[in-house]
Amino acid sequence: MRDSNYSAYVDGTLVRILDSREPLLRARLADRALRGFLSGSRFSCVAGRAAVASGGYRFGYYADFGDLESNEGLARDLTAFANERRSIKMPYATFIAVFGAPRSRDERWFEAALWSRLQRLIELQRPHFRWDPQT
Numbered sequence: 001m002r003d004s005n006y007s008a009y010v011d012g013t014l015v016r017i018l019d020s021r022e023p024l025l026r027a028r029l030a031d032r033a034l035r036g037f038l039s040g041s042r043f044s045c046v047a048g049r050a051a052v053a054s055g056g057y058r059f060g061y062y063a064d065f066g067d068l069e070s071n072e073g074l075a076r077d078l079t080a081f082a083n084e085r086r087s088i089k090m091p092y093a094t095f096i097a098v099f100g101a102p103r104s105r106d107e108r109w110f111e112a113a114l115w116s117r118l119q120r121l122i123e124l125q126r127p128h129f130r131w132d133p134q135t
Contacts, residue, residue: 002069003062003063003070003072003073003074004018004019004074004076004077005023005060005062005073006059006080006081007023007027007060008055008058008059009031009052009057009059010055014059017058017084018076018077018080023061024061026061027059027098030061031061034059034098035052038052039053048094050091050092051092051093054090054092056088056093056094057094057095057096058077058084058095058096059098060073060077060095060096061098061100063099064099064100064101065100065117066109066113068120074097074121075121077095078095081095
């Protein structure tokens with residue numbers, strides 16, 4: 001599926017889990033930078049650090065935050081993580097989505113893009129998952 005690239009860090013290498021393609025160079029570079037930041041002393045979330053250190057994180061790289069077309073791949077990857085989570089043996093696990101540089105860095109643009117992306121994810125997932133009325 002276009003824009004899906006559900007990946008894990010396995011034996012020192014970023015590997016795609018849902019298909020056998022190589023991760024994009026941009027995805028590998030983003031993952032390396034992310035792991036460096038999350039493992040560093042300036043990152044204070046203990047659970048996040050534990051997820052990265054233990055290999056309990058999954059990773060997806062998407063080209064442009066403002067491009068809602070990548071939501072189909074993101075929705076697939078989030079569903080894969082939700083399904084895989086039960087079998088991840090580490091006590092701390094997380095899915096991290098990273099996006100390429102946005103065309104605009106304006107706060108209003110980002111907020112509008114975020115809500116548009118979240119709404120589109122809901123629309124994509126609606127046929128497959130019922131809304132939890134307790135949330």
